[in-house]
Amino acid sequence: MTEADIDRQWWKEAVVYQIYPRSFKDTDGDGVGDLPGIVDELDYLSDLGVDVVWLNPVYESPGADNGYDIADYRAIDDQFGDMGDWEDLLEGLHDRDIKLIMDLVVNHTSDEHEWFVESQKSRDNPYRDYYIWREGRPAEEAEYECDEGPDGEVPPNNWQSFFGGPAWSYDERTEEWYLHIFDEKQPDLNWENPAVRKEIYDMMTWWLEKGIDGFRMDVINLISKPADLADGADPEALVVGADRFMNGPRIHEFLSEMHEEVLADYDAMTVGEMAAIDAEQAREYARDGMNMAFTFDHVRLDFGPNGRWSHGEFTLPELKGAMTYWQESLGDEGWNAVFLGNHDEPRIVSRFGNDEAYRVESAKLLATLLNTLQGTPYILQGDELGMTNYPFESLDEVRDVDTLNNVRVARERGQFTDDAEMLDLVRQRSRDNARTPMQWSGEETHAGFTDGEPWIPVNPNYQAVNVADARADAESVWHYYRRVVDLRHGSDLLTYGDYQLYLPDHEELWVYTRTLGDDTVLVVLNFSDAETTFEPPADFVGRDATLLVGNYDVEGAVDTVESTTLQPWEARVYDLD
Structure with a gap:
């Protein structure tokens, strides 16, 4: 780019x-x-x-x-x-x-939202179709295990809630089940309506x-x-x-x-x-x-x-x-x-x-x-x-x-x-x-x-x-x-530049570049509790490099890219000349 x-x-x-x-x-x-x-x-x-x-x-x-x-x-x-x-x-x-x-x-509301309160009142309430209501399924027809509701019925399908248990709850007043992909107090809205x-x-x-x-x-x-x-x-x-x-x-x-x-x-x-x-x-x-x-x-x-x-x-x-x-x-x-x-x-x-x-x-x-x-x-x-x-x-x-x-x-x-x-x-x-x-x-x-x-x-x-x-x-x-927020704000490269990963299989180092036109930044991160040696890819060796930011006391250094030892959890961001 x-x-x-x-x-x-x-x-x-x-x-x-x-x-x-x-x-x-x-x-x-x-x-x-x-x-x-x-x-x-x-x-x-x-x-x-x-x-x-x-x-x-x-x-x-x-x-x-x-x-x-x-x-x-x-x-x-x-x-x-x-x-x-x-x-x-x-x-x-x-x-x-x-x-x-x-x-x-807007996937769901509270069960105390006025729409759902109305929806619960009767099957023909004007707000009934704001939510997803269904009759249950006979337990013998279901291919899943679930606690049964009245008359031996189970929920309409086998869907589960992200918060644990079935994604359906039974409403005794209208004798149907309503869908809630999350908590039972979070009934799903019917976007088909x-x-x-x-x-x-x-x-x-x-x-x-x-x-x-x-x-x-x-x-x-x-x-x-x-x-x-x-x-x-x-x-x-x-x-x-x-x-x-x-x-x-x-x-x-x-x-x-x-x-x-x-x-x-x-x-x-x-x-x-x-x-x-x-x-x-x-x-x-x-x-x-x-x-x-x-x-x-x-x-x-x-x-x-x-x-x-x-x-x-x-x-x-x-x-x-x-x-x-x-x-x-x-x-x-x-x-x-x-x-x-x-x-x-x-x-x-x-x-x-x-x-x-x-x-x-x-x-x-x-x-x-x-x-x-x-x-x-x-x-x-x-x-x-x-x-x-x-x-x-x-x-x-x-x-x-x-x-x-x-x-x-x-x-x-x-x-x-x-x-x-x-x-x-x-x-x-x-x-x-x-x-x-x-x-x-x-x-x-x-x-x-x-x-x-x-x-x-x-x-x-x-x-x-x-x-x-x-x-x-x-x-x-x-x-x-x-410092790093300021660095990003001052750099079109860090916002819009292309990303390229190096050393993808390295177990401790995450190394990548961001490039915009002729400008390149090199990022080297040591995700390790131990000192780790960074052996740069051949196309970087010897290039002039200015350290833009780092989390150890080596900031401001102007040097060339070469083999170096990184401290535990060390991060360095270089501007490559």
Whole structure:
């Protein structure tokens, strides 16, 4: 690619910071983070250098899934504040040239949404067809085991919920089953109904008219279900039935319609959460108007024989291969959303780095990776500090419905031999790892997050890992994030340049270049607890090289590319002359 070929878009040049409001900062002492708490720290975001805030849901919700069960799409939940507080947040962000994208959760609603409340009243209620209701199946006709409902019936098909157990719940009032791919309090919307789609498009327009800059679209490739609701048949699917309800038959029709009816009229950023897609499918979604997609190949490498809720191991070549596939596949059409973690994943330094002896070094290395790959980088609150997984000692400390439901199902099938084995998996896998409160101070109670009792425990390492200490230490993870974010902002090459992987089978080193026209940057990352020798490929040997950034004290060196020893978890980014 040359500079003349660049298709410039603001969202390609942005660095995104994800805020999980419940855990960011609490100002009223109820133990739950709120909108005024975010407003209080807007200068913190500006100082870090981010361009976009992705705000997890703050809509009215009973909180069964921490806001992803929405009861009113146009109201702010009072635990976070009110619409005036939200408007203060938007204005404060825009005053600092930071854009705001909101979570769009339209695969499902809360069962306390007025649409579903009406839908439950009778089979002929006008809102009945807003959701997916079906009669059960005689148990003797089903080829799957399931707890029976009344009269010996079982759910309409064998689909399973991502949160464990069947994807159907029985409603005694109307004597039918409703579909919920997630929790039973999150019934799936029926996108086949044009009235549902119009409601959603009107709601999206309402938010865009209020001034937001786009949407992160939750599980958006699940919204189209096949009319026959046939049993899942793929034993390798993420959950039973996913081969039917992921990337369904009308998905591209629905998303193209969404673009034409809403998004085409705005300069809005869109990023779709899309499990189980390949590069060709991603390009199809781009043609539907989706700017970029979260893809999950690299965060499934440590799944075990029972999928996500079992231990697995992966190698660096596997991680390189998973991410390189996307780097190489979306160069001409589509765009990468570059992430290592978010509110649904473990902390990145615990998963991909070393959160003990080399926590600082590996956190900096991961920051280098995020900001030098092709695509828009996403930083989850706290990753800029090197926050780690939580050391759960009991399920009493867990708040996540996904974790609790899946532990229950795993116990029912005899997966765990004892509680120690179960807790070890929870420490590795639970979404709550990413949701513990932001660690603002090492001296204040509850890390300066709240004056009350926090809704979820604060990580006990907050006295060593916190904002106050990090900002005071020029060599901290926080300051390193600032440097690599600044480096990316100042470089068309790091935003738009082509990616090429070297040494794909090396077990410790991840080596790649970014190239734009005649300019090349070389990135060398040592994913190892040991010193590792870098033997450069022959075409690099002897080339003049300026070290642009590194996480050990060798910055500013001007040298040539040659064999060198890298320290544990060392990262170097060279400008090749």
